[in-house]
Amino acid sequence: MRSYFVSSLLSLVSVSIRFIHHFPSISAVYGKDVDDALPPRDFLTILECNNMTSNGFEHSVKVPRLYKIVKNIVQKVQEEGASLKQLVYENKHPNIRGLYALALTTLQNGSHLDHLIRSTRILFEEPRLDPWLARVLITELLWGKQRLQSESKPVKTILLYQTKLQKYLKEIVLSSPSVFKKVDKPRYVRVNTLYMSVSDVISAFAEEGWNILPKSANYDQFIESISNLTEPNFVRDIHIPELLIFPSGTPFHDHEAYNKGAIVLQDKASCFPAFLLGATPGSVVMDMCAAPGMKTTHLAAILQNKGKIYAVERDLRRYETLRKMLEATKCSCVESINADVITIDSSKCPDVEYILVDPSCSGSGMTDRLEVDGVKQAKCAPARIKSLQSFQVLILRHALLNFPKAKRIVYSTCSIYPEENEQVVDEVLSTVGDAYRLVPVGTILDGNWRNFSSKDYACEDKCLYARSETDMTNGFFVAIFERNFEVPLPESGRKKKKIELHEENKGSVSSEKEKKKKQKKKRRNAEESESVPNVDPVPKDTSNASDAMTVDNSTDSAMYRKEKKKNRKKRKRTADTNFTTINEDSTT
Ligand SMILES: C[S@@+](CC[C@H](N)C(=O)[O-])C[C@H]1O[C@@H](n2cnc3c(N)ncnc32)[C@H](O)[C@@H]1O
Numbered sequence: 001m002r003s004y005f006v007s008s009l010l011s012l013v014s015v016s017i018r019f020i021h022h023f024p025s026i027s028a029v030y031g032k033d034v035d036d037a038l039p040p041r042d043f044l045t046i047l048e049c050n051n052m053t054s055n056g057f058e059h060s061v062k063v064p065r066l067y068k069i070v071k072n073i074v075q076k077v078q079e080e081g082a083s084l085k086q087l088v089y090e091n092k093h094p095n096i097r098g099l100y101a102l103a104l105t106t107l108q109n110g111s112h113l114d115h116l117i118r119s120t121r122i123l124f125e126e127p128r129l130d131p132w133l134a135r136v137l138i139t140e141l142l143w144g145k146q147r148l149q150s151e152s153k154p155v156k157t158i159l160l161y162q163t164k165l166q167k168y169l170k171e172i173v174l175s176s177p178s179v180f181k182k183v184d185k186p187r188y189v190r191v192n193t194l195y196m197s198v199s200d201v202i203s204a205f206a207e208e209g210w211n212i213l214p215k216s217a218n219y220d221q222f223i224e225s226i227s228n229l230t231e232p233n234f235v236r237d238i239h240i241p242e243l244l245i246f247p248s249g250t251p252f253h254d255h256e257a258y259n260k261g262a263i264v265l266q267d268k269a270s271c272f273p274a275f276l277l278g279a280t281p282g283s284v285v286m287d288m289c290a291a292p293g294m295k296t297t298h299l300a301a302i303l304q305n306k307g308k309i310y311a312v313e314r315d316l317r318r319y320e321t322l323r324k325m326l327e328a329t330k331c332s333c334v335e336s337i338n339a340d341v342i343t344i345d346s347s348k349c350p351d352v353e354y355i356l357v358d359p360s361c362s363g364s365g366m367t368d369r370l371e372v373d374g375v376k377q378a379k380c381a382p383a384r385i386k387s388l389q390s391f392q393v394l395i396l397r398h399a400l401l402n403f404p405k406a407k408r409i410v411y412s413t414c415s416i417y418p419e420e421n422e423q424v425v426d427e428v429l430s431t432v433g434d435a436y437r438l439v440p441v442g443t444i445l446d447g448n449w450r451n452f453s454s455k456d457y458a459c460e461d462k463c464l465y466a467r468s469e470t471d472m473t474n475g476f477f478v479a480i481f482e483r484n485f486e487v488p489l490p491e492s493g494r495k496k497k498k499i500e501l502h503e504e505n506k507g508s509v510s511s512e513k514e515k516k517k518k519q520k521k522k523r524r525n526a527e528e529s530e531s532v533p534n535v536d537p538v539p540k541d542t543s544n545a546s547d548a549m550t551v552d553n554s555t556d557s558a559m560y561r562k563e564k565k566k567n568r569k570k571r572k573r574t575a576d577t578n579f580t581t582i583n584e585d586s587t588t
Contacts, residue, residue, distance in 0.1 A: 061152040066102070067136050069093060073103045075132040078110075089317070097253075106139040112172055113138060119168040120161050129157050142169055185367060185472055186226050187246040188237075188268045193301045194330045195262040198242050204257065205244070210234050219448040226472055239445060240271045242301065261328040266294050269365070269466035269476035273412040274298035276444060276464075276480055279354040281306035286349065287356045288341045288399060291318030293325035295358055300331035309334045310349055312341040342395065346402040354408050355399045359392050361413040361420050365475020367468045385419045392424045400432050400481060401489055409436075409481040416465070416475040422457035425479045429458060434487045438462040439480040453477070 073087045084107065088100045106113070113135045117123055123131055137158040141148055142165060148155045158165075191201045202212055213235045216222035222238040229235065229247045237243035245268075246252075257263045274295045279285050281304045287296045290311035299309055311326070311334050313319040319338040326334050337344070346352070362385060392413070399409050411428075413420050429438065441464040442449055450470055453463035459479065466476035 061150065063133065063152045063154055064150050066093065066095060066099060067133065067140070067150075070099060070102045070106065071130065071133045071136045073099070074106050074136060077103070077107060078132075102136065102140060102144055105143050106136050109139055109143060112169070115172055116142075116165055116168050119171075120164045122157075122161050126157050129154055134158065138165060141165065184248045185267070185468065185474075186229055186248050187250040187252065188266060188271075188473075189244045189246060189252060190240070190264045190266045190271060190298065191242045191244065192262055192264055192297070192329050193242055194305060195260070196257075198236075198244075201257065201262065202236070202244070205234065210246075212236065219450065222448075223470070223472060237268060238448060240268065240275050243268060243271055261330065264294065264297060264329065266298070267474045269471070269473035270294055270414070271298060272464065272466070272476065272478050273356055273358055273410045274302055276441065276478055277302075277354050277356055277410045278408055279303060279307070283307045283353050284309075284349075284351045284405075285354040285356065286310040286312065286352045286399075286403070287358070288312055288395060289314075289357065289359045290336070291315065291322040293322040293329075295356055296322065296334060297325060297329045297331050299356065300326075300329070300333055303333055305331065305333040307333055308351075310352065311336045312339055312344065314338070314340045342398055350403075351405055352403045353405055355403060355406050355410070357396050357399050357409060357411045359388075359395050359413070361388055361392070361415040362417060363414055364420075365414045365416045365466070365468070365477075367474055385417060389419050389424060392420055393427050396424060396428045397431060400428060400436055404489065407483045407485075408439075409483075411479045411481065413477045414474055415477060416467070418454065418457070421463065421465075421477040421479075422453050422459055425453070425463060426458045429481075431490070433490055434484055435489050436481045436483055439482050441478060441480060444480075453479075 069091055073084065073091070076087055077084050084100075084103060088096060088103065091099065093099050116138060117131075117134065122134060123129060126134075133154050137148060137155060140146075141158060141162060148159060191198045196204075206212065209232050211232050211234070213225060213233050215236065216225050216238055219238060222235075225235055226245050229245065231247055231250070234244055234246045237245055243266075252258045252263065252265055255263070258265065275298075277285070277299070279299065279302060281302075283303060284307060285299055285303070287299060287309060290296045291313040293311065296309060296311040303309065309331075311322060313322050313336070316338060319336065323336055326336060392411075396409075396411050399406070399411075411425065415421060425438070429436070438459055440462040442452060442461070445464075449464065451465040451467045452461035453459050453465060455461050463477060463479040466473045466478075468475055
């Protein structure tokens, strides 16, 4: 009995450690909003008691550079409230991913580190040990690579405490296992069919010892099978043919297929927009909010590089990430454009048939962002949601009204807030009359789906929600608009609409009844909605249209600029959480 208990305990700890080990990579693209994290008070108290400074002392054998850099970053984030992503970027270290992952994990485990440092008394007993470096090294030892290789004094000191640290870590896991509990999503792997066929990739995995399970008969069976997935089994997704599903946390970051761009680590929900857009090889597509490029690259694969994709991204840094991703995944049919899509003169690309609108959103559906260090993140402020909603309405309406040959438009967010989803769809639908209709996503998925938009809205249950609890994905929303060419496109009337949004940010659903319903719903949602950090705030104004596109001073862009100016102060305070890493488990 006792040995059973001990072995269960050890496996619990090892599972937790394994899970945490993968945590940073899962969230690397749109990493958690740790920039606002408060300095751990207990830790600072320890520092004060010891009269310690973080300048450390000269060691004969140097501490590995990566650890030193991470130490400086973590210290700056905690002491000065600096932006983690900015510091990581500025460093220009060749292993930017490793740097980010270690810094993020150190910050995320702040309270556990406090506990470990207190329990082991390491800083009291080793007063010359730099406390910030200690945190980084302990993190690497317990949650990172789980080993430290260096003959430097600080590393050797931490290793002396390894057994104690592991003992106290077990205590943490036992006393609050919930801290380590998260939605146990499986590992989604999208095959880049520009590189290799799905069957070739499946065969390659089989050669590595993986075993593909038989196809499930229906969605319930499928969810059952992916919930219980264990090595060496994997499955092919029931909806997205190029998506493979592996046990949660399966490491792929060092896998050859991943490094050469043959597979992309992309959450299933984030694969829906490109899949549901329904573009075929030869189509002309516009991806209006493209970086880091998860959906653009998926679209290029669906098109098999035949046809054309305009991939528009306003933020220069994110645009550069997009470019790298396009290159790494061999997307040759994409013309990337660094511009504000609202300013794009649609007459320069009149043949666009399919449009993807995946705008900045609160990110409230991102399971990896729901908790940092076991603490629910602060609620996305209502003003922030309002501002996002205005922008989402603006950009979606721009897509619907300005591209005369567009036959299908997909709107998606990684948000679970109706304000960014049903309310946006309703608002835009109400201004396009019968020129567009919503395609019921349930029918496309052949009844094999559970979560849809709320019938309380004009869009009823025609749009898709992905929910982490039931679909084992990130939270996500997708609406499909289909053009009715028998009805002419209405005049955009953008000015009028935007003034409405600007003043009240209300939907323009005409009947009083619907308005009341919406308001009631809004109130309820404000009370109930999950707390989340702000994500994807204001991209920098780096409009720089490519040769193929020109900038026009439309009313929309004027309104947009006004809106931007109005919110500039607020936005300045918002940490830039748009960290992007190529090919990471994204989102959006
Ligand atoms: C949610 S992310 C898109 C994620 C992307 N679709 C993917 O799957 O990798 C939204 C992106 O839209 C960009 N963006 C926001 N406003 C824009 C605008 N007016 N024009 C072009 N891009 C914009 C943001 O900088 C951000 O990179």
